[in-house]
Amino acid sequence: MRVERNLPTPQSDENSNRAANGGPVGAGHITFGQAAEQLLSQGFESLPIRMGGKAPAVTRWSSVEIDDAKVAQWCRTHANCGVGLRTGRLIGLDIDCLDAHAAHRVQSLAEARFGATLVRVGQWPKRLLLYRADQAFPKLKSGSVEILGAGQQFVAFGSHSGTGKPYYWPTGETVLDYEIDDLPLITEDDARSFLAEVHPGPQRAARRAGKTAPRAATGPVEVVRRNGWVVDGRDAWLSQIAFHSVHDLIDRGETPVPVALASLVWERFANTTDLDRPRSSTGRAFDVADATRKVTDKLDLLDEGRLPGREVSTPTLDYTSAALSVEKGRTRLQEVLSGHCEKVLAWHRSQEKDPPSLGVRATVGLGKSRAARAAISDMMPALRGQGLPHRVLVFTPSHALAEETACAWRDLGIDATVLRGYERKDPTTGDPMCRDIEMVRAVLASGLSVQDHACRSREGNQCRFFESCLKQQNRKDAAVADVVVAPYDALFSGLAFSEDNVALILVDEGCWQRAVETCSDLFVEDLLDEPLHGMGENRVGGSPVAAMADLSAFRQAAARALRLGQKDMSLIRSLRAEGLTHKDCQHAAKLEEWRRPAVAFVPGLDRARRAEALRTAKANQRIDLLSRFWRALADLLRYGEQPGQSLQVRPAGSDGRQAIEMRRVKRLHDSLRGKPVLHLDATLRQSLAEAILPPMEIECINVAAPHMHVRLVTGSFGKSMICPLPGLPPEEFRRRENRLRECVDYVRWHALRVFPRDVLVVTYQAIEPAFIDIPNVVTAHFNAVAGLDIYKDVAMLIGIGRPLPPSQEAEELARALFGGVEASGYVSDRVGLYMRTGRTCGLAAVRHKDETAETLRAAICDDELVQAIGRGRGVNRTAANPLEVHILADVALPLVYDRLTSWDAEKPDPFQQMLLASVAVNSPADAAALHPELFGNSNEAKLAIKRSAFKGQNPMYSPYREMTLKSAAYRRDGRGRCWQRVWWVSGDEAQMRCLLETALGKLSGWRI
Secondary structure, eight states, X not given: OBOOXXXXXXXXXXXXXXXXXXXXXXXXXXXXXXXXHHHHHTTOOEEEEOTTSSSBSSSSTTTSOOOHHHHHHHHHHSTTSEEEEEOSSEEEEEEOOOXXXXXXXXXXXXXXXXXXXXXXXXXXXXXXXXXXXXXXXOOEXXXXXXEEOTTOEEEEESBOTXXXXXXXXXXXXXXXXXXXXXXXXXXXXXXXXXXXXXXXXXXXXXXXXXXXXXXXXXXXXXXXXXXXXXXXXXXXXXXXXXXXXXXXXXXXXXXXXXXXXXHHHHHHHHTTBOOSSOOTTTSOOOOHHHHHHHHHHHHHHHHTTOOOOXXXXXXXXXXXXXXXXXXXXXXXXXXXXXXXXXXXXXXXXXXXXXXXXXXXXXXXXXXXXXXXXXXXXXXXXXXXXXTOOOEEEEEESSHHHHHHHHHHXXXXXXXXXXXXXXXXXXXXXXXXXXXXXXXXXXXXXXXXXXXXXXXXOTTSOBOTTGGGOHHHHHHHHHHHOSEEEEETTHHHXXXXXSSOOEEEEEEESOOHHHHEEEEEEEETTHHHHSOOOOOOSSSSSSOHHHHHHHHHHHHHHHHHHHHHHHHTSOHHHHHHHTTOOHHHHHHHHHHHHHTOOOOOOOTTOOXXXXXXXXXXXXXXXXXHHHHHHXXXXXXXXXXOSOTTEEEEEOOOOTTSOOEEEEEEEOOOOGGGTTSOEEEEOTTOOHHHHTTTSOOOEEEEEOBOOTTEEEEEXXXXXXXXXXXXXXXXXXXXXXHHHHHHHHHHHHHHHHHHHHTTSOEEEEEOGGGGGGGTTSTXXXXXXXXXXXXXXXXXXXXXXXXXXXXXXXXXHHHHHHHHHHSOOOOOOEEEEEEEEEETTSOEEEEEEEEESSHHHHHHHIIIIIHHHHHHHHTTOGGGOOTTSOEEEEEESSOOOSSEESEEEEHHHHSOOHHXXXXXXXXXXXXXXXXXXXXXXXXSSHHHHHHHHHHSSOOTTSOOOSSBTTBOOEEEEEEESXXXXXXXXXXXXXXXXXXXXXXXXXXXXXXXXXXX
């Protein structure tokens, strides 16, 4: 309820200026003796504050009981002090940010999330918002935003130590006007979610905002601060102050008084700006006239309807939450797959139109592969019975998954085999599939048929291992099996069948990445160093000497163009500037090929002829690479950037050499074209699928996972933050090592919480070993988990980091797959997340400016994380077997989130670190003695504990960070020893007492 103010509100001249504008009222003359009793009656716990400072004038202020007697005592002894308010049930949301745009953004978000409330200002644009909590929680912080909780306090009335001016309440209403129950309610989860939304903090957000803020408000000049004072861009800063001051009045529905408003703007400017140096443009000092001009400009724009707004946009969702239950989703999946099989059967009967092609994007764990096997196995007898093609080709990401898939088909009574590669081993015996792999590699590199040139020729020559070759037996098995399972590479190399009796191609999971072939074995410098000899007979035209001269000239021109294109202009322009045409490049390719000697690969070669053939093949690989380079240049000059291939020049490496990176997209093999296709992929993206496979209809089946509880922890978890790689400077190595140690402790804490059930950690391969010694933790790394079903029963899945490709990599992949892509880089964008409560929260996430490159970024990064999370099979969980998912990354995945929080609020604090080591105590001296690996001495322990939310005098809660704790009070032997407290997770009292006495000496007291 609204409280009648019983106190006078005398105003200084400055406060009168504020009042003249209908707002901010100061209360610089209100003292503890005047306000404390009234505040206590309204539910607030007041503290006497030292004049001109922020610290309480009393000791043990964070734990003492504040009642009528205590307030009366302090009123007698500290009547003239300022007034502080202890937080706990009262919550202070402290925006400690000197950027006006960022501070306004954070306040607007807080008011949108929790409701409008009282605001207290000391040094504008910093501000503090008041809320309340039904259950107290510790202080939380992220960047420049701090949420003051149990054991904290803030100044309500007094003088600011920096400005020397009174704290004020800009809306005109103060804490004296309200009961504590009138304040909006906030919970700890609300607070953590809010801090995650404002991550990476107002300061970093401000740098982005400075680029997009209204020019009329900020000007184009960057505002530079030193030690909190604006030293450069002062005119722009004055414009910002005027802009926000005018808007503050508009938001309160008040009419500006120009003179008073200018005075307020000048006061804010003077309190935040270095005024010792004159203006560089005029040589004169800033004064109130400058503030008046800025205010006049903003008010003129307001009158004309041209003052830019400062509304904070609400992020919108770009996905919808899944509504289908698992049962309905599986029913729909069966209907879709059965319908497609009917279309396949009908097409084989008539073949009157293009073969049916279907892509199914269904939630991970729904059972796409199993349902597809069931539908296809029902179709196969009908195809066979009508004499139609009936065999099925199944393509999987790896040989390991191919073996698993073939077993699943055999379980249905279907003859299935895996087409194994030459370099594989037999899964039963471990023997190599091919025992002359050197010959196979050389034949493949020469672009020849392995069967004809390494195994058995049409003339009857054969490899000495042919008769007992496991690969040959595998080929025979594959030729007659009803289902042949192969890794994705076979999509592009084809399968050698004597009879075309394939009914359907089934592609399980996304295959587009396997289609992109990248070669960076050629360098710009090589064009000048490659030999010219070996032109051979005249097959191109002109003498070999003239041909060598032409090729040398072409190479030199290309080298100059590549260097110029890498520095100053597009590659096409630089090639043309050197006089090169597409016909020149085609001719150069032929000249390179002229150098190529014939190689005689025949199965069963004797040792000498074999050695010669291998040497020739190796030399020809280099010639083929140069020929490919010239033909890529010819296509670039003739057609421009086209889908299917790309060529880029990399910056010089440490050796000063520039790599030429050529990419091309492998085509679906001709033997597989014109066949019905079924593509199953939980993260299917139509444009990427159709870059490799034929055009397809897309069916999306999104299923809810009500028992998968997702926690998103925002923070910096990139490779450059947590991977301590060899070769780094020592300081950088230690910084990354410390962050990795924090992540390991986070996993240890939560693994202990769910023990003995397992936790799966998915992260970067480089740091995977850091987690393997945690007892109930299993690990995997990005790009090596898709399709795996072995983690379906873990209690928790923790993803650390994100496989974000460099922006240039996303651009070049997009360029190779789709053609022209703008090299525009990444930006940070606020995107929406769907919370289980139904609310939409915002998050700063990376996006690529180019829409096509963004598709590649999302496919590589976001989709891989979705696949990793899917290993826990969240859709199949029940209330008795829930799955916890923790995502430690700045990503916005299309999931339903239960908790949004920040790393600053979640990272293990000293109290947790002590618990993970053995026990935690509230005595810094004892903490140092018990944990020398954490604290060098008692002072280090004291500072570390002070910096964390836990302090010795604060109340401790159990459970603490979701862990139930045991505790006891103890007292060390000796005179003057006080009672202290110890906490632990597991173990009995006797063990804990023994542990303490081992480290601290005899205990004279112990009690629960």
